[in-house]
Amino acid sequence: MTRYDLASVVRLAELADYIVPFAIRTACSLGVADAFDDGATPVETLAKRTGTHAPSLLRLLRVLASRGVVAEPEPGEFTLTALGRPLRAEHPLSLRDTHSLLPADVLAWSRLDVPVRTGEPAFDVVHGTGYWTHLAANPGDSASVDRWMRGANRLHLRTVLPAYPWGAANTVADLGGGTGGFLAGILARHSRLRGVLYDLPHVVSGAGPVLAEAGVADRCAVLGGDLFDGAPRGADVYVLKTVLPGFTDDEAVRLLGNVAAVMAPGARLVLLEAVVVPGDTYDVAKAFDVHTMVLTGGRHRTREENATLLERAGLRLVSVTPTATLTVLVGELNAG
Template sequence: MTAIASGPDLHSVARLTELADYVIPFALRAACDLRIADHLADGPRSVADLAAATGTRPRALLRVLRALAARGVFTEGPPETFALTALAEPLRSDHPRSLREAYPLITADVQAWGHLDHSLRTGRAAFDEAHNVDYWTHMQRHPADGARFDASQRAVSRREIKALLPAYDWGSFRTVVDVGGGNGTFLAALLAEYPHLSGVLFDQPHVVSSSGPVLAERGVSDRCTVLGGDFRTEVPAGGDGYVIKRALYDLDDPGAEEVLRAIRAAIRPDGRLLVIEPVVEPGDEFDWGKLYDVLLMVMRGGGSRSREELTALFGRTGFRLERVLRPKGLPIVEARPI
């Protein structure tokens, strides 16, 4: 018989308490929305000044900042006066790897997490249960939420681009079609890096409508065609490189098969398909894909796939998985038409 420990495992208790805490995640997101790090960019400021600058109550803001400072995000020097820490620096809007917009506190998302039990019982999106509508329809109907979501994706994409561009021979393509490419942040960076490339940005019409300034800022508008449509039914034809970045995992297998069949009908015989998204592996090793898997289950009903699941999915839709590259960040899954 296994002996029962005579006392509690204090380390485990402390660690579980830390993992179960949702005070810091919510407080951090609120601080991002309030641009606290921006207000501290020029040096320490009192809570009274910060509250006046952010339209908050000094006592309430003090409580939030002290909680964050206890975790190393900001620091309290003189009482009720706060400054940036190294951990808080990337929360500045002007930081080269800024994450300020990456962590919005969107009420609809928080409400969805309260229905996680629905996803566990049914396997369907908790967001739909909480709001009686799917995630993308909600974002289209609530432009303020949609704009904050889009901003969060831009912030994440800027970080991902730094790892993805050197990780693959993008220069071997002539025309890259970015399927579900959002406002063009990734494709614009790719075209700017490779002047010989032309691109096609394809997503829902209301999504690609915001791509003009993104492409113009990178100076690639003349080499990028912008098209709107439904990638479950048809995608632009003729490209030798097709990219679908963090979009296929939003879909269940039937939906993903529709997209892949549409790409298969459009891609050149010598073309390559690059799926850029988490690829989960079994075991205890930490992988962001395992967290994304739960996030997608709750918000949109999709999920990350394993290499074996992707191989089967490609096989059913006319592709062959060639290799999985694992740069720092998101894997690149390369497939070819068969």
């Protein structure tokens, strides 16, 4: 008689499930977690506050309750659990914006088979245009990505800032820094620092309120431009935070070369990356690697692969510091 490992079958079914992830992301997009009272909240109240259909919201909440995101102490009444509280916008490490639904991305993910079969990004095939071009032409999606970045920055600031001596610099330039959330966090913690925010014009156009809210607008220059055309001069620390994975190796070397061309002797380049660790152990970089494969055709890289990119661009890797989120890779001009 053939014996089956039933536990493995059940576990595989759980891993393959996309119902719960979609339920969580839909709840984020609708702001459901923000609609809860401190105690138990009737589903009718939640539906009224979120503009949703109460019977359908009930069904959504019950699947979330089955995974511990919410609880249903009484039929039709729900509380937000400790697991679900980071889905609130007011949470210090809120995941609401980083786990919302972006239809253009979802459509691309539905064709994950494309890059696996052909090596071409699914986004291009599904939408007929590249990811960055799409964002430039669709302000709503671009704003969603900016909110995602700001949400991720809150976590990254807690983990990455202690791993590098930012206060020893005079000017930090955040290249491809979005609307400035990460740079604002650095400047807010180091009052003598000055900053330069550099990204595409349509992206940095939204930086004013972010920098003003952090109280650092007077110490931060905002420049619109394309890293493929060049980088601003004058900084002693240049930051590329999760930028290189969006591009192929040759494109990444071109970007790095443009940065190297403006670095003065003694300046440092700080790469903040999810570095792929070889082996069977799970690390988030392996998941992010597939994410970039779907959207842009780029990839996340190992420590050695990042070092090779730097060398091709006239730089050398001088230190690597892992953190609970991103790894800090520091490069400098190759004296040779």
